[in-house]
Amino acid sequence: MSSKQTVGSTDTPKSAASKLFDLRLLIGGLFTFYGVVLTIYSFFDSPAEIAKAANIHINLWLGIGMLILGLLFLLWTRLGPLTPPEANPTDRSQAPGHH
């Protein structure tokens, strides 16, 4: 690697990437919330609205589907928590400029 990046990276503060939050929790939360709200809302769908959607009670089915997906994400988060950043020296030593 050319020398010009070397200087930049020797002064580099430590990466904070390990502080990044778990996205699964957020997807799980949003879809669970949407699923519950949509399912409740679907109880108030008028027959005209169901007829509009080719006689499929779409809000109910979509609500249930989103709820299941949301719960699956939450379950995954629970079963496989984020592993703490591996203390893998090769990862860091490969930062640009160390060749």
Next chain:
Amino acid sequence: MTRLDVNFFDYGILFVYFALVVAIGLLARRAIATSEDFLLSGRSLPAWVTGLAFISANLGAIEILGMAANGAQYGISTVHFYWIGAVPAMVFLGLVMMPFYYGSRVRSVPEFTRRRFNKQSHLLNGIAFSLSSVLSAGVNLYALALVIQALVGWPKWLAIVVAAGFVLAYITLGGLSGAIYNEVLQFFVIIAGLIPLLIIGLKGVGGWSGLKEKVAANATTPTMQQHAFSTWGGTGIGHWTNPLGDWLGIVMGLGFALSFGYWTTNFTEVQRALSAKNLSAAERTPLIGAFPKIFIPALTIIPGLIAIAVIPKFGAEGSGTTYNDAIPLLMKTYLPNGALGIALAGLLAAFMAGMAANVSSFNTVFTYDIWQTYIKKNFPDHYYLNVGRLVTVAGIVIGIGTAFIASQFSNIMNYIQTLFSFFNAPLFIVFIIGLVWKRTSPWGGFYGQLAGIISAVVFQYFIGPNWSYMHAGQTMSGEANAQMINFYGAFSAIVVGAIVTVVVSLVTKPKPTSELVGLVYGIPDPDAGDPHEGHVRKWYESPKLLGFTALGIVVVLSIIFI
């Protein structure tokens, strides 16, 4: 397009979504301490996240509405843009190119160009990419404003400023992580929004067979009456009638030149893989993305066909509709409030994600490849982190400006966008020759790229339109086939680019082998370490297994829908 009947509940769904979009940016901010944290997510993300972001960065709303439009205009031949025109290139990127990109620790595609070739190639690539990204950001923004105006009645300027404000918030705060996390979330929401359209629409027209009958009865163009349900019908060389031209153009132009050019050299895509936490995850990024890519046509092309079946004279002149309206019109026709809010959230999120993907790759190339390489070298990392943030803001401001220009001169924007699309294929062929042939010289790479670009431009504007074979019915009186000219033009760029690269390389000085370590096949970098070290690989994490499974599914589906 007509106004949607959005009610308080739909607005509630939108409000929650947009609040979360900003929250992601705020939460991701804590994870940024270095310029690489901001511009490459600190190379820390798991493969499922980068893989879904990889496909989501390409699943902007322009793509979704455009592919539904193609479905309505060309029928299921449109799957060529997915199956032959994307999946093989994605597999190639993961299995063949990624070890070089990720293994060499470059931070961008232009940086790879600089190390393998020279500064001239680097500048050509870096500047072209920067310009085309901010331009695309603006075009995305303008398209979003058009749709919001049509669907919910906001004035265009308000939609542009509000959407740009949200994108600014989440990528200036959260950097690439903010962009990628939002892309993954958007992926699930847009899928949740489109699946109801597909299910209701198919039931409404009486299933697959009902769809075929109704399309045959209602199609207004001979193309759709003949070829709506055949992917390879009418692609014979010499007497093609398929809307995408002959099989040579589809296979070599779309499937090889355009597709490999886009997926393997476009930094917006490659950046998602570079943000992965190790080489294995980087290799799997495009492979994981390939699986949704195989099935997304069901959510775009079939709604296009449903629109032909249920909306009278859809897309025909004088009907008051254009092909691009397919998905919004079906949303209006079929979706009750609630499901409508989800679909609208997905569509708006897809517009913003398209723009965010452009800006979050533009800032990386500008900061590292232009600012750090040519203007202010050797500053502490913190300086480049700040530059990255400022460039992000500047990119969005330029995007807003571009959006306003696009609203005045949309034809000019189309021309410029087409122009930039000529840059990918030549770059790809130069990369490939440079990867396998260590004799490929820096100037060979530069002139090969340049010659390829010129060749594509010449074919697009001078040869293609004046060649009777490129016109419907193979006579000049027929309408010129824009897709076919595009495919053949890209293929000509590959051929000319390859010849010039090889010829110039033979008469100019190659790089010494010591500078090619890790950049050329057969010259591994001894210092790179084993990227798989400390990583226990499970059987389903094998890149080869994933890649060949994806290709196998494509082959089976292609035979079913031949």
